[in-house]
Amino acid sequence: MKDTGINATFKGCGLKNTKSRLAILDILERSVQPVSAEQIFLELKEKNISANLSTVYRTLDKLTEKKLVTKLQITGDSRALFEYNRMVHKHYLICLECKKITAIESCPLGDYVKALARETDYSIAGHRLDIYGFCPDCRKKD
Amino acid sequence: MKDTGINATFKGCGLKNTKSRLAILDILERSVQPVSAEQIFLELKEKNISANLSTVYRTLDKLTEKKLVTKLQITGDSRALFEYNRMVHKHYLICLECKKITAIESCPLGDYVKALARETDYSIAGHRLDIYGFCPDCRKKD
DNA sequence: TTTAAAAATGCAATTCATTCGCATTTGCAT
DNA sequence: ATGCAAATGCGAATGAATTGCATTTTTAAA
Known part of the structure; x- marks a missing residue:
């Protein structure tokens, strides 16, 4: 069992390694702009990883909780946006x-x-x- | 018909002068903290001016549009807050x-x-x- | 002072993002 | 292999805010 790479990220913080979780973090990591839960949901669908929208929300919650992701509330947008946390x-x-x-x-x-x-x-x-x-x-x- | 005081405020900006509107602006003007639509709604009820909650929202929209009031989206509060705009x-x-x-x-x-x-x-x-x-x-x- | 048009209101239904309950499935340590 | 916690799907529920529509009020003008 290897302990490097993205898999280690989840293991290290006590989260299980699931397909959608990995895909969601991957989307966030690649994304130039902060993205909404809905956008992630749609992008997953395109990639045929189709997670349920509530799973997306729950995953984003967890990732935010673990500080892997940052949640943004930009005024004028009713939705929350999320971005990969580069610790900056x-x-x-x-x-x-x-x-x-x-x-x-x-x-x-x-x-x-x-x-x-x-x-x-x-x-x-x-x-x-x-x-x-x-x-x-x-x-x-x- | 006098053109001074709070009545003039509304006339000057093309809004009609209604009981609930005046009361809402009054509440905002007196309030130390920014307040939510719900809070205003309840405060009106206490004063026996009981406006409908949607009226409160519509009024706050108008007041915000006319810059008499400022709408605040404080992170961590799902509701919007409003405060009297003292132009500062x-x-x-x-x-x-x-x-x-x-x-x-x-x-x-x-x-x-x-x-x-x-x-x-x-x-x-x-x-x-x-x-x-x-x-x-x-x-x-x- | 009456009156008509525009604006404001009440009420119920609706929207939209997000959350929740619960039954089922999956990941993973043993 | 297996058991248990964690994760998921699904549908229903939440909560803030908005909307459609019929009714009422305000206001300007006759």
């Missing part, structure tokens, strides 16, 4: 026109958050920054 | 324990957003920053 702190730049989501891996908030903790006496656990605008492509079209 | 750019500090929401009226992002616009060639329309942590009261309790 990110923010998102969202095009209001085409809905494209671009990750920004720099964070301007380090010192600010520390100062805020001091001022407010909160212990700060995290933050979320989304930036909205119009991408170069969409700007041209108008 | 704000961010929110949310206690993960007691769910208290504190507005922060300073914004550390001015220059950052400008630089980002330059770098990415996006036209930036806005941003959203929520900060999560534990408030002093909840920290003591643990």
Whole structure:
């Protein structure tokens, strides 16, 4: 039994190794944009791995719980989006026109958050920054 | 017919002046914390103004559309929250324990957003920053 | 002050994303 | 091989929000 590769990922975190689970993580890992449960469901179908939609949701829950995946709630989208967790702190730049989501891996908030903790006496656990605008492509079209 | 006070607010923006509308805006104006549609619905009932829940939603939509009210989607709350729009750019500090929401009226992002616009060639329309942590009261309790 | 059109409302039904209960199946340690 | 926990499929249920439609209210104009 080998302990390397994606199989090891699940074993290591106490999840069983199922076909759909592997496929879902694979889709997420390959995906450029964050994806919804529905999108994953459809993509699985195309690949003839057809998992039930509730299985997709349950799997995404587990993956999120195990921090293999990050769940995103982008305002203006009623659905949650999911992305493979590359263990990088990110923010998102969202095009209001085409809905494209671009990750920004720099964070301007380090010192600010520390100062805020001091001022407010909160212990700060995290933050979320989304930036909205119009991408170069969409700007041209108008 | 007087044109001052809260009545003028509605007239000025092309909304009719109804009892529930006035009461809803009043609740929002007085409220320290952002409130959900359901909360407003219940508060109206207590005041014997009992509007239908869908009326509450429709009213909140209109008020949001007219920028009299701001709609908030705080992560971890499935419902939307609404607050009176005092025309101040704000961010929110949310206690993960007691769910208290504190507005922060300073914004550390001015220059950052400008630089980002330059770098990415996006036209930036806005941003959203929520900060999560534990408030002093909840920290003591643990 | 009456009146007609537009806007707002109540109510019930509907939508949509997500969750749940439960019977069945699968993965995996022994 | 086998037993048990975990995972799955399926349909039903949830909860927030929206919609269609008949009725009522507001408001501007006659």
